[in-house]
Amino acid sequence: MSFARKDYEFLSEIGLSSRNLGCYVDGTWKANGPVVTSVNPANNQAIAEVVEGSVEDYEEGMRACSEAAKIWMQVPSPKRGEIVRQIGDALRTKLQELGRLVSLEMGKILPEGIGEVQEIIDMCDFCVGLSRQLNGSVIPSERPNHAMLEMWNPLGIVGVITAFNFPCAVLGWNACIALVCGNCVVWKGAPTTPLITIAMTRLVAGVLEKNNLPPAIFTSFCGGADIGQAIAKDTRISLVSFTGSSKVGLMLQQTVNQRFGKCLLELSGNNAIIIMDDADIQLAVHSVLFAAVGTAGQRCTTCRRLLLHESIYQRVLDQLLDVYKQVKIGNPLEKGNLLGPLHTSESRKSFERGIEIIKSQGGKILIGGSVIESEGNFVQPTIVEISPNADVVKEELFAPVLYVMKFQTLQEAIEINNSVPQGLSSSIFTRKPEIIFKWIGPLGSDCGIVNVNIPTNGAEIGGAFGGEKATGGGREAGSDSWKQYMRRSTCTINYGNELPLAQGINFG
DSSP: OOOSSGGGGGGGGGTOOSEEEOEEETTEEEOOSOEEEEEETTTTEEEEEEEOOOHHHHHHHHHHHHHHHHHHTTSOHHHHHHHHHHHHHHHHHTHHHHHHHHHHHHOOOHHHHHHHHHHHHHHHHHHHHHTTOOOOOEEOOSSTTEEEEEEEEEOSEEEEEOOSSSTTHHHHHHHHHHHHTTOEEEEEOOTTOHHHHHHHHHHHHHHHHHTTOOGGGEEEEOOOHHHHHHHHHOTTOSEEEEESOHHHHHHHHHHHHHTTOEEEEEOOOOEEEEEOTTSOHHHHHHHHHHHHHGGGGOSTTOEEEEEEETTTHHHHHHHHHHHHTTOOBSOTTSTTOOBOOOSSHHHHHHHHHHHHHHHHTTOEEEEOOSBOOSSSOOBOOEEEEOOTTSGGGGSOOOSSEEEEEEESSHHHHHHHHTTSSEESEEEEEOSOHHHHHHHTSTTSOOSSEEEESSOSSOOOTTSEEOOEETTOSOOEESTTGGGGGEEEEEEEEEOSSSOOOGGGOOOO
């Protein structure tokens, strides 16, 4: 079936049509749930229809996945790495088309859409090397003729529930590692970005088919809360990785904990940038612009609080207001636009409600603060002067709204940074080593990401990504995040003829 608009016809190059089945189950596309419409947030017009999955589809998929897991976990990890390498190559061939789809369906500008797909390619490259480095320790034993070592084995099945703001990159952070670690993957994509879920799955499925591997190694579902709840309750799924709000993440964690499963949570952020009196102000202002306005303020790492030293407060603010006035707003697919729409019409309503709450709590709108009358979900990038003690500052408003406030001392700035429930990302701008090392030390930022002279957003895949407190404590992507996707066994081997006991115990 053809698309309603000619500029959507490129979607056929990545396996999409005007009506799509939304579940990939044991090598077959099927769906028995409700029909939903994917909407372009730039004009709120339909892109294509998707038939969502049902709980029955989920059960069928999990039966096949459980059988595939027995096979996949026995494949040597470097061979699994080769499959992930091929997934990366398949993504390279469709980088532009997939990036354009991310921009079209999610609403982020095209360079960010392409960058999101590139992030998965980078994860594939990273995991190829990782597949040869899933190392355990050899530990000295206190007993003669004994050896101690660690074995890392696959968990079996990993469930991945992703959000609309990074509809495919977060899958890459999780699935690439899960696959090289020997796990099958069950993916539930965001309900409002089903086309991305389907297009990504088609690429992965093609690689598995080409290598004559069980298709249920990778299973995906477009669907709503019923599919998410099924994943959370399913004892066959050893680890559930969830990206979303702290409120929903807490409920999911409680469900998974009740069955003694493992959770990897990537939840809300409320990120601050501190600009000290010795900072490179031009560098800082450009960083704040990207951190606060990029992705229309819909990144978990978006800068939401700007802390300015009182001696440079007005100077920085004046420059920031000037660059805000130059931000081009419009169709995210058009070159030169820096700010696309919010993802849904409900997001735009949340922005309006948030502005009213801000005003009621003493916030002063310095620029922006209004929706833009159009067919799409566009709003003005907004800067608000407000007290750090206002209740609204403690919450995450998922929109391009930046709270600006003064401080006098570094200690005061650190206390403000750490005063919110969330603990994802943070950054400070300074040239002084003594400030830098206090900031990254035990009495500095309490976040999982602690930057210096760069924005709060735009993390590299080589480091572990995640945060503390109400952000959930999970870590994805680089460093030793892979350990969350495997189970560790401590093995003691007696290769002698006697039985000496630990701690010198003599038992008859």
